[in-house]
Amino acid sequence: MKDRLLSGYRKNGASERLPRKDAVFSVRETLLSEGSADSIFRQCLLDAKRFIDANSVSDLLHWVFEGERSRKVVRESVHDFLHVGFISPHRDLDDMAGLSEQVGFSSGFSTVTSAVVSRELGYLEGGGNVPTSLFTAKLGSWDENTDYVEVFLPDAPAPRIREWVNDEVGTHVGLILKAPSALPGIRAAFHDERFQVAPFMGEEGIRSPGKAASVIYYERPYGVGKFRVEIFCPDEG
Template identity: 65%
Template structure:
């Protein structure tokens, strides 16, 4: 028994040493070499090591594993890159477009959920396109549309945030913090298409950088085809151990004009921060919801709010 334990310890040591050498040299030793454990290194370990050293934008794509080395969608590293503000912002939009182009609703659900039944419920209830969102320090709303078109988006416009402004106030223990949203769409303004939401809070730089570091506002969004599916959607997320974002106090948030409701589901990611999915639902009186933004977002006061 002692001999067997010593032998096992030796195997584990050699395995760990091989992984350490791999980390330093960025390549696995020859499996045929007598100095390594060869076949004892599982395919899963090899895959994990290979994924660790892939370019970041490739690592962000779903591969079927529940755990990830990075959040599924994130522009945090790009936001903190040194450079000219317009260039940094444009690169964030490019990163967002690349993510939208590369991933489907099924990909997101495969990453987020362990149960196929939960995936099916959500997949059959939402539109087939995604949106993503992030918070940015870029304050020049006037030139955002031009930068978004350079990044590959077709249309863009600005609205006033009702939800993220509330979350920022909740975080800071104060009243809602005024926040604009720049929305860039891959299609025309009245078409169903993927899009990105950029949250621009009216706050001083240090506070904005703190929120950016914590990835406040970062999310992946799905849109229900009909609000009647919301109950089943809620049950699916709870089965998968997602919780409603704390600032929402356990319930959905209606937009100011009651055109739609929004709810954020989240759970901790493997490495840092949280993984958040937004479910946007048309109000119960809407027979359809084709994301004609100027109509859906206009509040009763005539001001665009979301």
């Protein structure tokens, strides 16, 4: 498969710089391709890992922000690791854990629901929240601050999930705030770069049950879709 996710200045020190569009994380083409569910999901995890391996926080900000001041504010306000997320029709959690380990994610777990994506899907459907499980796999042990991938698993008909995949609903690159006090500066930096808060959430974001944190999605148009950055904001203390 064409490797279109390696981009920017690589963590290993190589200086090759590819087109800006390649800094955008996407597994849309993989999810819509032909093949077995296992092979497609495994390739999505490989795509996620390649993107994470190829891009640091500084790389991401270099590509998506135009102003050095905005880059500096965000870079100094967040931890130095990334996560990525996407919706998938693959729903076998035990199988997902095994496939994650095969491609290099060393720990994984699932939770009952993703409050944020459940609400977004409900917003798009014009009704109540759509139950959505969350699978998370990390490159290190679970108590480490390290890169990870989130996979959202909506409880919805397959054709509808395919439509969300096609529209890249839920797809994002995520950063974790060091302290809640940095949020006003983060908000100003994203607004200066013409990002808007996702329409289904308010300026303060959405609480993440059981995590003592809130989540804010900043996004702006990109090509025929949008580019989205999640700011995960843990509570003080």
